[in-house]
Amino acid sequence: MKGMIFDVKEMSLHDGPGIRTTVFFKGCPLRCLWCHNPEGLSRGVELSYNKARCRGCGCCQAGCLHPECAPFGKCMFVCPENCLQTVGREVEASVLARELLTGAELLGHTFGGFTFSGGEPLFQTEFLLALAKELRGYHLCVETSGFAAREDFLSAIEATDYVIMDIKLIDPTLHKAYTGRENGRILENYAILRESGKPYLIRTPLIPDMTDTEENLAAIKELIGDDPWEKLPYNSLAGAKYQMLGKTYQM
Amino acid sequence: MNDLHRLIVNKEHHQYRHTVAWNLAEEYRERGLSPIERMSDRFFRMCSEERAVILEGEQTVFMRTVANIPDIFTEDEWREIKAHHYIHELGYMSNLSPNYYGAISVGLLKKREDADEYGKKAIDAVISLSDKYLEEAKRIGREDIVRVLTRVPRYPAESFREALQFFRILHFALWLEGNYHVTVGRFDKYMYPYLKADIEKGILDEASALALVEDFFLSFNKDSDLYVGVQQGDNGQSLMLGGVDEDGDEIYNLLTRLSLEAAYHNKMIDPKINLRVSKKTPLERFAEATELTRAGLGFPQYSNDDVVIPALERLGYEHKDAANYTVAACWEFIVPFVGADVANIGALSYPKAVDTAFYRHLSHCQSYGEFFSAVKREIEKQAASICDGIKDLWFIPSPFMNVLMDCEIYGGGKYNNFGIHGTGIATAADSLAAIKKYVFEEKCVSAEALICAVKGDFEGAPELFHKLRYDAPKLGNNDDYVDSIAIRLLDCFANALSGKRNCRGGVFRAGTGSAMYYLWHADEIGASADGRRRGEPFGTNYSVSLFARVKGPVSVIGSMTKQHFLNAINGGPLTLEFHSSVFSDTDGVEKVGALVKRFVELGGHQLQVNTVNREQLIDAQRYPERYRQLVVRIWGWSAYFVELDREYQDHVIARQAYTL
Numbered sequence: 001m002k003g004m005i006f007d008v009k010e011m012s013l014h015d016g017p018g019i020r021t022t023v024f025f026k027g028c029p030l031r032c033l034w035c036h037n038p039e040g041l042s043r044g045v046e047l048s049y050n051k052a053r054c055r056g057c058g059c060c061q062a063g064c065l066h067p068e069c070a071p072f073g074k075c076m077f078v079c080p081e082n083c084l085q086t087v088g089r090e091v092e093a094s095v096l097a098r099e100l101l102t103g104a105e106l107l108g109h110t111f112g113g114f115t116f117s118g119g120e121p122l123f124q125t126e127f128l129l130a131l132a133k134e135l136r137g138y139h140l141c142v143e144t145s146g147f148a149a150r151e152d153f154l155s156a157i158e159a160t161d162y163v164i165m166d167i168k169l170i171d172p173t174l175h176k177a178y179t180g181r182e183n184g185r186i187l188e189n190y191a192i193l194r195e196s197g198k199p200y201l202i203r204t205p206l207i208p209d210m211t212d213t214e215e216n217l218a219a220i221k222e223l224i225g226d227d228p229w230e231k232l233p234y235n236s237l238a239g240a241k242y243q244m245l246g247k248t249y250q251m
Numbered sequence: 252m253n254d255l256h257r258l259i260v261n262k263e264h265h266q267y268r269h270t271v272a273w274n275l276a277e278e279y280r281e282r283g284l285s286p287i288e289r290m291s292d293r294f295f296r297m298c299s300e301e302r303a304v305i306l307e308g309e310q311t312v313f314m315r316t317v318a319n320i321p322d323i324f325t326e327d328e329w330r331e332i333k334a335h336h337y338i339h340e341l342g343y344m345s346n347l348s349p350n351y352y353g354a355i356s357v358g359l360l361k362k363r364e365d366a367d368e369y370g371k372k373a374i375d376a377v378i379s380l381s382d383k384y385l386e387e388a389k390r391i392g393r394e395d396i397v398r399v400l401t402r403v404p405r406y407p408a409e410s411f412r413e414a415l416q417f418f419r420i421l422h423f424a425l426w427l428e429g430n431y432h433v434t435v436g437r438f439d440k441y442m443y444p445y446l447k448a449d450i451e452k453g454i455l456d457e458a459s460a461l462a463l464v465e466d467f468f469l470s471f472n473k474d475s476d477l478y479v480g481v482q483q484g485d486n487g488q489s490l491m492l493g494g495v496d497e498d499g500d501e502i503y504n505l506l507t508r509l510s511l512e513a514a515y516h517n518k519m520i521d522p523k524i525n526l527r528v529s530k531k532t533p534l535e536r537f538a539e540a541t542e543l544t545r546a547g548l549g550f551p552q553y554s555n556d557d558v559v560i561p562a563l564e565r566l567g568y569e570h571k572d573a574a575n576y577t578v579a580a581c582w583e584f585i586v587p588f589v590g591a592d593v594a595n596i597g598a599l600s601y602p603k604a605v606d607t608a609f610y611r612h613l614s615h616c617q618s619y620g621e622f623f624s625a626v627k628r629e630i631e632k633q634a635a636s637i638c639d640g641i642k643d644l645w646f647i648p649s650p651f652m653n654v655l656m657d658c659e660i661y662g663g664g665k666y667n668n669f670g671i672h673g674t675g676i677a678t679a680a681d682s683l684a685a686i687k688k689y690v691f692e693e694k695c696v697s698a699e700a701l702i703c704a705v706k707g708d709f710e711g712a713p714e715l716f717h718k719l720r721y722d723a724p725k726l727g728n729n730d731d732y733v734d735s736i737a738i739r740l741l742d743c744f745a746n747a748l749s750g751k752r753n754c755r756g757g758v759f760r761a762g763t764g765s766a767m768y769y770l771w772h773a774d775e776i777g778a779s780a781d782g783r784r785r786g787e788p789f790g791t792n793y794s795v796s797l798f799a800r801v802k803g804p805v806s807v808i809g810s811m812t813k814q815h816f817l818n819a820i821n822g823g824p825l826t827l828e829f830h831s832s833v834f835s836d837t838d839g840v841e842k843v844g845a846l847v848k849r850f851v852e853l854g855g856h857q858l859q860v861n862t863v864n865r866e867q868l869i870d871a872q873r874y875p876e877r878y879r880q881l882v883v884r885i886w887g888w889s890a891y892f893v894e895l896d897r898e899y900q901d902h903v904i905a906r907q908a909y910t911l
Contacts, residue, residue: 010803011803013838018845059713077718077722078713079713080716082721106806106808107849108852
């Protein structure tokens, strides 16, 4: 079973208990305006260009015969500053698991577990399940927007030990306006999570004038009651990543 | 920040300083005085010239008012000495760990009874100087100081405050004598009994004890600008905390904790805090120590008892001495009181060994094994040349230092070993990995083409350069392909020194430090096969290469704990740098603490954890006046960033930061 990831981060903070390794799945059905992982949006392999380091030498334009470079029209293997890199790696679950387990074994008892993040890990639920199976015995956490088919959601929370789920906005119209999708499925899945008995954490990114409004926060509070709830401060540094992917940050 | 702290930060106390224009060397030459007579006389005169200044609010007194220390030899004499002897650095025996407690617990009058004539004279000079402070305290009505100085340094300290003041006098006097890199040693081991007694008697509580330690720590910063080494901050005021005693019982007491706290509050670069840890050290202590890391001072630096003690024993140190180890100015392992090691006498350059073999032998090597043998021979040649080059080592004898050591060190202490650093292991291992993979295994580049590209600093070979620099295996990814090469390099170095005797009857110790050689050695060679351009520096100490893309701190620890440190224990830490935001909450602090614990469990020998904030450093280069207090770690010491030369600043900025 193959899946598409864009990063593996050792010692990720804020992604669950203990020293953890986080796998970032590539591809997401939502388009939140504030998204701080734009490389997780599209499913395909993309070219990232680090403009800040580019010296304008033109090496990459000279033309090359590498098949990997053909889709981009630029050579990735000559840049003296390594400004051009592909983002996205298609990988077999068992291969990825082997790599991940090396780090886990090294950390021994200090290792906290694995976190599946993204992108949206439930956008590749089968891959997630395959990976979770390979990593059985370790504490597994999934970070999801909750935007997923009911069956996918059920099987994903079944396969993991801890769920971190976003509730961004309660108003469906605003949800559609800011994330591109309505929140009906998300709220249904939240109800499932609540009944599942699985430990979980609700997260809300605090985006000025969008999610971070009195009405919205009050509405979330009303929905989730005394659930563990973490409000994440707005990450204003995300803009640079958009530029590297040739995308426009709409914030 | 209290007023005293502010005054020292603003260097207002420098107003009390003056310089002396004595031509002592000429006078001594005319009088035909011996080296020890000159040292003795100069110390006496320096003590006489010093005047007593007591700053408002300070508890620990003594600060330098004479800014310079005149030479004792004329230039001609010094040249003559150098013609007949190997002189290490400035000529004094530095990086020692004196037995302060041995004096504090009996008083200088008692020490005087056993001292030789020069020792007696030095002690008399120290007491006279102390009496000037006593008179000054009386004059300005500081009864507390009068009480302290009425007892110490003549008589044994009877309270924690007296013991701290006594230490300050001894440490001050050692610097005034001309010694440098005078370390503090195992502070929470020898000072704790005084604190404990005062707490039990009700003289101190935790808060008042902390205030005392903070005041005492401030005193290390009063004169430190006069103690300059290679750069401002390289002054060797290393203080050791924690660790086991000779019975294997762990020392971690109230003073350990107060010291960490005081350093955190003071946020000054001295004293430099080190912490001895082991497998047995509980997790919460690592979290406590990481709180200090969070202050951004580049310490504590950790040393692993499980590795260091047995490794020192292998080199011939008695168990009780090995168990009592501390660090020299930076990170070299030394034993207190009886050790007369010269822990930083030379440095081997791994990249230089690879470079020589690369140009001389690669084109006719049939296999990687054959090429590595050539590298090994170069390491052995370099090691032999360093060792053979040190003959007739001579030190300027310091009478007061001799008083505070437990054996006569100048004629030969109990241990007289020489430490040799090893620079650029990552550059060398990465270069070898690239050669192995591309020339011998994949055969995608010929030896000739590689040599030509490296020689030409990769001009006209952008694709090969890119491959070597960005795609080739790099140390720091927990990848046995490269890690095993680093293991072999360190083994080769250790074996090359093994069995050699030095001119003082000691052995040679292989180390993992670089000191300033990470810049100096890098200038000796051109580009290298790991894709390092000409002029680019190596990593500091036991680090991954500056431009290596590594998976993260866990993999770095995996790579850098595999080597056989039991054979190479002169010291030199792995440096991990984290972005300052990692420490913004307790979760981050605890996770870094847990990672340090794991490093120790995996058998790493020494670790330095730094916080960096690249954006801030760049801003500080632009607006130095806004960042006078910004501290960074250099190679074994912390410094104020804006006081460093540009090349050291740039290196700090270039270093790998794992932005989590």
